[in-house]
Amino acid sequence: xxxxxxxxxxxxxxxxxLLTEAGEEVTAISRGEARDLPADVRHVRADLADPDSxxxxxxxxxxxxxxxAGDDPQGILDAAKAGGVRRVVLVSSLGVxxxxxxxxxxxxxxxxxxxxxxxxxVLRSGGLNSNAFAWAGQVRADxxxxxxxxxxxxxxxxxxxxxxxxxxxxxxxGHAGAVYELTGPALITPRERAAAIGAAIxxxxxxxxQTRGQAxxxxxxxxxxPVVEGTLAILGEPLPAERxxxxxxERILGRAPRPFSDWAARSANAFR
Numbered sequence: 001x002x003x004x005x006x007x008x009x010x011x012x013x014x015x016x017x018l019l020t021e022a023g024e025e026v027t028a029i030s031r032g033e034a035r036d037l038p039a040d041v042r043h044v045r046a047d048l049a050d051p052d053s054x055x056x057x058x059x060x061x062x063x064x065x066x067x068x069a070g071d072d073p074q075g076i077l078d079a080a081k082a083g084g085v086r087r088v089v090l091v092s093s094l095g096v097x098x099x100x101x102x103x104x105x106x107x108x109x110x111x112x113x114x115x116x117x118x119x120x121x122v123l124r125s126g127g128l129n130s131n132a133f134a135w136a137g138q139v140r141a142d143x144x145x146x147x148x149x150x151x152x153x154x155x156x157x158x159x160x161x162x163x164x165x166x167x168x169x170x171x172x173x174g175h176a177g178a179v180y181e182l183t184g185p186a187l188i189t190p191r192e193r194a195a196a197i198g199a200a201i202x203x204x205x206x207x208x209x210q211t212r213g214q215a216x217x218x219x220x221x222x223x224x225x226p227v228v229e230g231t232l233a234i235l236g237e238p239l240p241a242e243r244x245x246x247x248x249x250e251r252i253l254g255r256a257p258r259p260f261s262d263w264a265a266r267s268a269n270a271f272r
Contacts, residue, residue: 001025002170003061003085005048006069008035010130011091014163015065016041022171029057051075058083063170066090066113068105073112080118087119087176089169091162094124094181095230098241102230119176121169126183126242127156127234129263132193139205139271145194146208148215149236153187155245158258160266165252181246185257193260200264201271212236 002019006012007028013036019026020038027042028034034043044057048070058064064085070076080088090113095103113120135145162182169175188196191207198205210218212232219228234242249257 001027001061002063002065003027003029003058003080003083004065005029006065006067007037007043008032009067010128010133010159011162011166012065012067013037014160015166018163018167019170022167024171027057027061029054048076051079054079055082058085061085062087064088065166065170066109068092068109071105073109077112077116077118081116085118087121087170088113088116089121089123089166089175091166092122092124094126094183094242095234096124097181098239099230099233102226102233104226121175121177122179123162123165123169124179124181125157125162126181126246127154128159128162129156129184129193129260130159130267131156132197132264133267133270135194135197136270139197139201143198143203144206144208145190145197146210147190147194148210148212148232150191150207150209151189152236152238153189153192154234154238154243155183155185155187156193156260157182157184157249158260158263160263161249161253161257165249168252180248180252181244182249183244183246183257185259186245187243188260193264196261196264197268197271199261200268205271 002024004012004016007016008030016028028037029044029046031047046053046057064080092106093103096106100107138144194205194207
């Protein structure tokens with residue numbers, strides 16, 4: 001059995017579908033109610049911030065898809081081992097390699113996993129295309145998308161590609177001990193992402209460039225300050241490694257990563 005944390009999120013929901021279509025028994029774990037999950041999938045409410053809540057969800061699982069969440073990676077991994085988990089696929093961040101001081105949280109999860117004695121695979125994801133859902137209310141109401149650094153491009157990645165790589169790491173041999181960097185196929189700017197959403201819904205979306213201060217204040221409402229500063233640095237002054245298009249998605253899946261326009265087309269109803 002494979003346990004999937006964050007099972008109702010943008011990556012986890014797709015992964016649950018892929019695993020069940022492959023004939024795997026899946027336990028879907030999330031903090032909230034089951035949403036958009038296959039009817040025959042077992043769903044358990046549990047919180048990564050409370051490792052003890054995971055124990056019944058992980059009982060009998062031999063593999064775990066793990067998000068970086070909560071403050072006790074060792075407690076989570078202990079609960080996993082107690083349930084019988086032998087291998088873990090962790091979704092981490094490219095920031096672990098480029099800005100470890102700002103991304104100490106995923107660094108701690110990666111370090112705990114390496115020392116756990118479990119088979120592991122780390123997926124260091126770039127920014128997800130689905131982060132553009134933050135614009136959905138603005139776009140529906142006013143056909144406006146606001147963000148800082150409108151003309152700075154980054155290779156954001158489709159959550160479906162992340163899910164497909166995770167499925168490959170969970171279902172096929174040869175991925176133990178690997179660290180994969182997951183990006184999209186090309187650099188794309190916030191202004192270009194807004195235009196792609198406009199094309200997907202058939203109406204133009206006006207891009208409004210925020211100041212760094214405006215973006216910082218908005219991010220501090222839901223992110224710790226060190227992560228906010230690291231994120232703004234990546235968005236505004238990315239290092240060469242943060243602008244690099246990784247070959248890993250294509251190497252693992254045998255095809256190029258999906259462009260942002262594909263995600264926008266699949267997600268158009270959220271913006272209409």
